[in-house]
Amino acid sequence: MRSFYCACEKVFRPDIRDRGVVVTSNNDGVVVALDNRAKAAGIKKFEPYFKQRPLIERAGVLAFSSNYELYGEVSGRIMATLAELAPSNIEVYSIDECFVDFSAVPRGELKAFAALLRDTIWQQQGIKMGVSIAPSKTLAKLGQCAVKEYSQLEGVCVLTQAHQWQWLAARVDVSDVWGIGRKLTAKLKTRGLATAADLSAMPQAEARTLQGITLVRTIAELQGEACIDIDCQPQSKQSIISSRSFGQKQTRLEPLQEAVSHYAVRAGAKLRAQSSLCFRLVVWIQTSAHDATPYADELAVSLPGGTADSRQLSRVAVALVAQLYRPGYKYAKAGVVLHDLRPERLAQLDLLAPRAENSVSLMKVMDGVNRRFGTGAVKLARQGGEHGFAMKRAMKSPSYLSRWREIPRLRLG
Known part of the structure; x- marks a missing residue:
């Protein structure tokens, strides 16, 4: 889900849906989320809020403190809806991402079913969701790059043929591949591997030497081989x-x-x-x-x-x-x-x-x-109370879904 924190802030504020929005970290330290309008204004992610505040105000962008309670509630409702509609159980990967096994859906119906999921979430939760379908998790994550980049896809990217994901991989930076961090990106680029397609063509022996079996699996996934199973029963935390x-x-x-x-x-x-x-x-x-x-x-x-x-x-x-x-x-x-x-x-x-x-x-x-x-x-x-040690969240929005006194009110007449 694109700019999920920002989207959550707009759900109960239709008056700001056409405004740029940023969300700050704990104690309003840095900007941790921003929508496309905020990006277009030149605001940077992970830069200190106090340094960018003049630019944010000049651009008419609204700033909100992180409201984790609200984001968690919205996320939970979305995941519950997807679990009801999905043909099998889902793996909740993060607050704004999940994996679904679509193997039971006929290939010719994949795009229509993905559109149904997207439309249902928009109607019920007011959040625009991107759906990408592919033979492997890594390719499905790669498909999200296409959803964000190409508006003509209307939020749905289906990669069922090798030529489709190969075309996309040639246009995606290697740093955007799932599981490729900054240090590994630097190592890959020194070897001349700049795109996901370049990484996909990397010899297995070289990949194993560089990063072990993890990188080998990533390459196999980029080639359309599913190596990472959908985990519907996440392991309990060790700490x-x-x-x-x-x-x-x-x-x-x-x-x-x-x-x-x-x-x-x-x-x-x-x-x-x-x-x-x-x-x-x-x-x-x-x-x-x-x-x-x-x-x-x-x-x-x-x-x-x-x-x-x-x-x-x-x-x-x-x-x-x-x-x-x-x-x-x-x-x-x-x-x-x-x-x-x-x-x-x-x-x-x-x-x-x-x-x-x-x-x-x-x-x-x-x-x-x-x-x-x-x-x-x-x-x-x-x-006791949290007044002494509570985080600084001067711009926090109401907890619309979890506190009775903060539920939105309608005034008629």
């Missing part, structure tokens, strides 16, 4: 990180404890979502690297028997940050990391470790309430 830069630097211990408690609770919700237990927890804090005397440190502790209880994770995190805290510093960031994650059904419990009664039931209720009424509807007292 979970929850951290943020503070909206303003903190000097006292109490806000740091509230912050790591908040992060631990958020990590705990993700842990339970994948039905895992955590057996090791890490907390870290740091000042800005540009401070005269920077400070950063971390502590870890084992959790015998494992846990997915936010209360225990919070208690441990709060105790560790108290040990890490040093007066006289201005702390800019903190984080909680959950390590040694094991499936709840396979974990071996420690008979000597105390376990809270009704923990599973309580956490299930807590998660259910927060899903229904919005994140933070039920929280631990230890979390």
